[in-house]
Amino acid sequence: MRFLWALVILCAVLVGTATGDDYLDFYEQGEFALRVEKWERAIDLFTRSIEQNANFYLTYHNRAIAYSKMGEYDKSILDLQKAVQLNPNYPEAYGLMGLVYEIQKNYPSALKAYQEALTREKRPVVRRNLEKYIQDVETKIKKK
DSSP: OHHHHHHHHHHHHHHOOOOSOHHHHHHHHHHHHHHTTOHHHHHHHHHHHHHHOTTOHHHHHHHHHHHHHTTOHHHHHHHHHHHHHHOTTOHHHHHHHHHHHHHTTOHHHHHHHHHHHHHHOOOHHHHHHHHHHHHHHHHHHHHO
């Protein structure tokens, strides 16, 4: 799971670009706060970015990372649902959603989210990890 967290944070950090728009300024500051593990600050900055532009899916995804790191899993799920509503083809949001559901021991929802991520993911290494997560969750479901 550490690999998935590292991948999620790395993807969040690599995607940002500067254009001078207020929402992007807040977004980039939020990315920095995320990198240095200032979760509350990141949430505040991503929230401010959303107030400026509620249609930028990466902001919801990144705020979900911070929420999940603080143990606010329900808020994380809501943000991830919004991210995939805005961009249904974003596998990272589904992957993180699977992880959060798995932490909550909601294995059926975790399985579905991981499967959604797998159908959208093109990178072989990430696909292999998702396949392993799916296998692990299927095992947990069988044990219940």
